Amino acid sequence: MSKQPKYRQVADALRREIVNGAFDRDRRLPSESELSARFDASRNTVRSGLALLVSEGLITSSQGLGYEVRSQEVFELNASRFENLEFPQNGDAYNTDVTNAGRRPHQTFRVEMLPAPEEVADRLKIEKGSKAVLRFCHRYVDDMPWSTQATYYPAWLIEESPRLAEPGDIEEGTTRYLAARGIEQIGYFDEIATRMPTPEEARLLEVGAGVPVLLWTRTGYSGDRPIRCTITTFRGDLNRMNYEIGELAGRNENT
Amino acid sequence: MSKQPKYRQVADALRREIVNGAFDRDRRLPSESELSARFDASRNTVRSGLALLVSEGLITSSQGLGYEVRSQEVFELNASRFENLEFPQNGDAYNTDVTNAGRRPHQTFRVEMLPAPEEVADRLKIEKGSKAVLRFCHRYVDDMPWSTQATYYPAWLIEESPRLAEPGDIEEGTTRYLAARGIEQIGYFDEIATRMPTPEEARLLEVGAGVPVLLWTRTGYSGDRPIRCTITTFRGDLNRMNYEIGELAGRNENT
DNA sequence: TTGCTCAACTTGTTGGTACAAGCTGTTGCG
DNA sequence: CGCAACAGCTTGTACCAACAAGTTGAGCAA
Numbered sequence: 001m002s003k004q005p006k007y008r009q010v011a012d013a014l015r016r017e018i019v020n021g022a023f024d025r026d027r028r029l030p031s032e033s034e035l036s037a038r039f040d041a042s043r044n045t046v047r048s049g050l051a052l053l054v055s056e057g058l059i060t061s062s063q064g065l066g067y068e069v070r071s072q073e074v075f076e077l078n079a080s081r082f083e084n085l086e087f088p089q090n091g092d093a094y095n096t097d098v099t100n101a102g103r104r105p106h107q108t109f110r111v112e113m114l115p116a117p118e119e120v121a122d123r124l125k126i127e128k129g130s131k132a133v134l135r136f137c138h139r140y141v142d143d144m145p146w147s148t149q150a151t152y153y154p155a156w157l158i159e160e161s162p163r164l165a166e167p168g169d170i171e172e173g174t175t176r177y178l179a180a181r182g183i184e185q186i187g188y189f190d191e192i193a194t195r196m197p198t199p200e201e202a203r204l205l206e207v208g209a210g211v212p213v214l215l216w217t218r219t220g221y222s223g224d225r226p227i228r229c230t231i232t233t234f235r236g237d238l239n240r241m242n243y244e245i246g247e248l249a250g251r252n253e254n255t
Numbered sequence: 256m257s258k259q260p261k262y263r264q265v266a267d268a269l270r271r272e273i274v275n276g277a278f279d280r281d282r283r284l285p286s287e288s289e290l291s292a293r294f295d296a297s298r299n300t301v302r303s304g305l306a307l308l309v310s311e312g313l314i315t316s317s318q319g320l321g322y323e324v325r326s327q328e329v330f331e332l333n334a335s336r337f338e339n340l341e342f343p344q345n346g347d348a349y350n351t352d353v354t355n356a357g358r359r360p361h362q363t364f365r366v367e368m369l370p371a372p373e374e375v376a377d378r379l380k381i382e383k384g385s386k387a388v389l390r391f392c393h394r395y396v397d398d399m400p401w402s403t404q405a406t407y408y409p410a411w412l413i414e415e416s417p418r419l420a421e422p423g424d425i426e427e428g429t430t431r432y433l434a435a436r437g438i439e440q441i442g443y444f445d446e447i448a449t450r451m452p453t454p455e456e457a458r459l460l461e462v463g464a465g466v467p468v469l470l471w472t473r474t475g476y477s478g479d480r481p482i483r484c485t486i487t488t489f490r491g492d493l494n495r496m497n498y499e500i501g502e503l504a505g506r507n508e509n510t
Numbered sequence: 511t512t513g514c515t516c517a518a519c520t521t522g523t524t525g526g527t528a529c530a531a532g533c534t535g536t537t538g539c540g
Numbered sequence: 541c542g543c544a545a546c547a548g549c550t551t552g553t554a555c556c557a558a559c560a561a562g563t564t565g566a567g568c569a570a
Contacts, residue, residue: 057451064562190498194449194491196312212467236449243445319532
């Protein structure tokens with residue numbers, strides 16, 4: 001029973017009340033000065049405790065408004081279904097999923113050519129710094145930023161399939177377009193990781209402190225050759241990826 | 256070009272230097288008082304900036320020692336291989352993976368019976384608060400905490416397969432033991448999520464601020480019935496999950 | 511009623527001070 | 541030589557003060 005610093009006692013007490021649902025009616029927490037009086041601590045000390053809870057992702061703060069318990073609503077991503085689908089750069093799966101969930105999808109899209117980032121060059125087995133085409137999606141659900149998706153194609157593939165480098169949608173989907181040109185995607189290599197967002201990611205996804213991002217990197221292969229690398233960043237607080245494996249089709253519509 | 260607060264300017268400048276590799280030799284950062292002089296800011300302001308970088312997972316701090324750039328070493332988890340494996344409660348896959356990577360595996364293990372947590376009860380389709388058997392692993396790599404794995408079995412399954420509730424390993428593996436008793440696992444439902452660790456998780460995994468956890472929840476089915484629910488928490492800074500899908504076997508030994 | 515101003519609240523930023531606590535190398539005693 | 545004590549560095553905790561900036565509702569004027 002070692003003595004904890006006061007700011008940790010504040011954080012622990014508030015955390016206990018939060019998980020016990022003490023603030024479930026209106027999710028507002030007492031103000032810093034109220035807490036300061038209640039815990040007989042200075043405003044700075046209370047702020048340290050609250051900052052801890054913010055960095056744990058338990059609460060948020062807004063200037064002028066106060067602190068709020070963060071809501072826990074998550075959006076399910078059926079990732080295994082993507083396996084059997086021509087991976088749609090025009091966002092078919094995303095549109096369908098979001099609409100089915102009763103939400104409103106919205107996305108912006110752009111195409112550019114640029115030197116491949118190192119982690120992309122490694123996966124595409126091309127020279128570090130060599131050119132690649134980036135097709136980039138910024139996706140929203142109910143006007144809330146949801147994910148960013150960056151798909152890189154190596155330059156050699158563009159020579160054979162020039163429409164990839166043109167701005168605008170490819171109506172039939174990029175996978176079908178590539179297949180029609182003899183490039184068939186036979187498998188994926190998926191990597192899933194998590195970390196705190198970079199400032200750039202925090203800006204695009206409008207996440208505050210205490211919210212990690214979920215990184216999904218899918219490298220698609222045609223024969224031995226990697227033909228594309230898709231890096232998707234999801235808000236960690238609002239997304240969960242699901243995989244169904246084995247004879248389970250349709251058994252898990254709940255949760 | 257809106258004016259940023261001074262502590263953000265400090266954080267931005269240091270972040271830029273860190274990603275450019277300015278501290279790559281010894282990973283030590285200048286001390287707070289040095290930075291205070293360099294940026295013409297008070298120690299408190301510099302500390303705010305550094306706290307930001309800590310919460311981004313970019314640096315760590317230790318009392319008496321200073322701030323260090325966090326190392327980026329990650330450990331690859333081949334998750335798709337788990338699909339075709341009797342899921343070993345005795346840690347066969349873990350032991351093999353870690354040993355093959357030239358690391359030293361170590362784990363502690365315990366068994367207990369307790370009321371199922373709500374999220375487990377939901378997945379096992381049992382009454383909230385009803386009893387379940389928990390088989391719990393705490394895994395280390397080179398004496399560093401790596402993951403915790405909690406597998407819950409519903410009480411009805413224990414009546415048919417009592418050894419699950421006994422402490423100690425089941426040598427042939429729980430999946431084989433269950434299969435021998437007529438309970439065959441035909442599929443999984445995987446969920447992958449991320450969030451900041453609870454204080455309990457931070458203690459078990461010895462992670463500091465700015466490191467999220469990767470949550471892997473696997474529900475195993477025998478026919479319609481869920482027979483177990485495994486919740487694994489990984490340190491987000493040291494782990495990455497890989498799935499190989501399609502005709503790719505063995506093509507990705509690098510990275 | 512409508513719309514504006516402003517007071518009164520909220521958190522955010524920046525400065526200051528003091529001391530506690532952890533680490534390391536030096537010093538000097540035995 | 542061996543080792544304990546200490547000085548001098550580091551970050552951690554806790555307090556105080558003042559002002560900036562965002563939000564809301566009261567209240568007044570048109």
